[in-house]
Amino acid sequence: MxxxxxxxxxxxxxxxxxxxxxxxxxxxxxxxxxxxxxxxxxxxxxxxxxxNRGAASLRQSRSKIVGIVVNDLTNSFFAELAVGMDMVVQSAGYVQFLAHSGESVDRQREVISSMRENGIAGLILSPARGTESSDIKALVESGIPVVVVVRNLPGAKVSTLLSDNYAGAKAAVRHLIELGHQRIAFMGGFQDTAVFGERLRGYRDALQDADIPADERFIIHSAPSRAGGVAALERLIGIAERPSAALCLNDAVAFGVCDGLRANGLEPGKSFAIIGFDDVIEAKTAVPALTTVSVDPQGMGQRAAQLLLKQINSGQNDQESIVTSVRLVVRQSCGAPVKQPEEMA
Amino acid sequence: MxxxxxxxxxxxxxxxxxxxxxxxxxxxxxxxxxxxxxxxxxxxxxxxxxxNRGAASLRQSRSKIVGIVVNDLTNSFFAELAVGMDMVVQSAGYVQFLAHSGESVDRQREVISSMRENGIAGLILSPARGTESSDIKALVESGIPVVVVVRNLPGAKVSTLLSDNYAGAKAAVRHLIELGHQRIAFMGGFQDTAVFGERLRGYRDALQDADIPADERFIIHSAPSRAGGVAALERLIGIAERPSAALCLNDAVAFGVCDGLRANGLEPGKSFAIIGFDDVIEAKTAVPALTTVSVDPQGMGQRAAQLLLKQINSGQNDQESIVTSVRLVVRQSCGAPVKQPEEMA
DNA sequence: CTATATAATTGGAACGTTCCAAAAAGGTCA
DNA sequence: TGACCTTTTTGGAACGTTCCAATTATATAG
CATH class of the missing domain: 1.10.260.40 (lambda repressor-like DNA-binding domains)
Incomplete structure (x- = not known):
């Protein structure tokens, strides 16, 4: 009391x-x-x-709180993203409401509305699957800066910070092709997210550039999680002329695919080449070390937070769209000829 | 604006x-x-x-905000813990400040003080390594309910929610002994945390109960992370009469140990038995599936949040200490056939 | 129709701050 | 000394709510 x-x-x-x-x-x-x-x-x-910061912000009608909504904290990509945001938010003297939507738009709506009641100065949103631009319309119109990260939200008049999914996926597939693979799968993810769409487009274009015909059976949907990866692989195994390599929607799926391969007596990186996406921390230490497209989630979180703070401080929220570049990190899971067996660095 | x-x-x-x-x-x-x-x-x-919730809580001097401080969000144990808390906190109509101390007590202090200024109704703290009970004394004395989770904070007059580390470790080691192992290592973690101490005690007592002499070389310190597990295994490899099994401080370390084994041409679950601790989501789908002591982090988060809310609502914060029971989940990573020491050399 | 109980509504003070205009306190100079 | 700066300090209104005591409207009984 x-x-x-x-x-x-x-x-x-x-x-x-x-x-x-x-x-x-x-x-x-x-x-x-x-x-x-x-x-x-x-x-x-x-x-x-x-x-008493509450009393102060009542008077000056501007708070030192930012809202952060992330769709799945248990996915280490988002956890790292959140940590990156936390760092810059804290050191700017702000404090964050961090909520987890669990991919539920209803939950997301509740959470955002609760944040509004609590008077946030700005919001960083990694939208749950199925989010509409209308879901944040009211917030935006009330003049509160919003930065959308990771997933695009078409039609919303807000700043966005996305990684270059298209270029990353394209580079990854090109790499697999250069390694001699012809039958390349795209594994994990659901139709309706922008991230999926962009990465898939990169995959398709890389194949096309190499004059490799696309095979729709090689595109395997699943939850974007480790368990999803396991499931996706099970379905892949059933295909007659099985691919020899796969680009996965993200690292979690890639790990799941590795698990699935082992469970089927196949060795990831030897009998099947795998490339992930995101470069979460475990990617480096896993065995085999995961070849992946690095998007530096923590850095991305920092940039998103900086962008938001800039808008809060300047008072004018002219929308700004940043696409951060990505980089293919070649490790062992794609079986690249760069064989440095005992390279523990 | x-x-x-x-x-x-x-x-x-x-x-x-x-x-x-x-x-x-x-x-x-x-x-x-x-x-x-x-x-x-x-x-x-x-x-x-x-x-305007801020204005309301100014008047009624009681807010609908709880603070949550977690030491490492990128560790999926804590991420899940946070998600569990989030669920009950949200649905009770509260909103949470979630901060990440990154194991820094300075950071933790700043964060807590910032939360106080923002008028939290209660705090759930998973203390950073080296936290003293004096660090939260002022907060507690001001009458704000505090629940300490995961790690003990001796001397603090607060409610705590811990898992039964001692019993879990003991059961795990007993299981390894029943499988025939005699040379069992304890891997990962640092001296100065209560969690480490309790689990180590369970390990020692299980050995003693079986009249197996303790070998101090088999206790290997490392960071409580996947990378730490890799490092710990490297050191274990060097030991002349190498153990045939290990209990790891947590699942992250256990995964690291698996990685390290593979990098050394050994197969986890076959040539070496491994048991983890925590039962994070990946434990089930990993290959080999990880035998581990399940503490149900998400459930623990929920219970912690419920405990806190109870104290907030009742107004009386009589301290309450809950030890949640744990359960050994036997999967594949411990299925090692027993090998005699000479065969290992 | 009055008296009385009950239901519904209301003005104003309070919460802890910030901000503004205005006042007080010092200095300087003729 | 008084006039005029400059530097410090200060009441009081405001922010958007809640809560209390007091008021008004409505129903019930005599």
């Missing part, structure tokens, strides 16, 4: 000054003389005063 | 009632007549009114 905490007027009384002066001290205003500043600060420590 | 949003008095004016009445409608008070309730609600929707 939080007993009444000491307020600005308590310390004003104790220090024998007005509450206005105490307020000035708190905001480190140069208007207050050195001597009173010290006196006031002494009493602040003395009484164990705690600043 | 948030332009002046519409307030309770705006809708009062529009509906031709007093702001008090609107307030009553908002809190679903039975005192207001059906007809005016409808009228007011209509105007609320009409004007796109958004409740």
């Amino acid at each position: 939080s007993r009444n905490r000491t307020s600005i007027v308590d310390i004003a009384r104790a220090a024998g000054v007005s509450k206005s002066t105490v307020s000035l001290v708190l905001q480190k205003s140069p208007l207050v003389s050195e001597s009173t500043r010290e006196k006031v600060n002494a009493h602040i420590n003395d009484l164990g005063y705690i600043y | 948030s332009r002046n949003r519409t307030s309770i008095v705006d809708i009062a004016r529009a509906a031709g009632v007093s702001k008090s009445t609107v307030s009553l409608v908002l809190q679903k008070s039975p005192l207001v007549s059906e007809s005016t309730r409808e009228k007011v609600n209509a105007h609320i929707n009409d004007l796109g009114y958004i409740y």
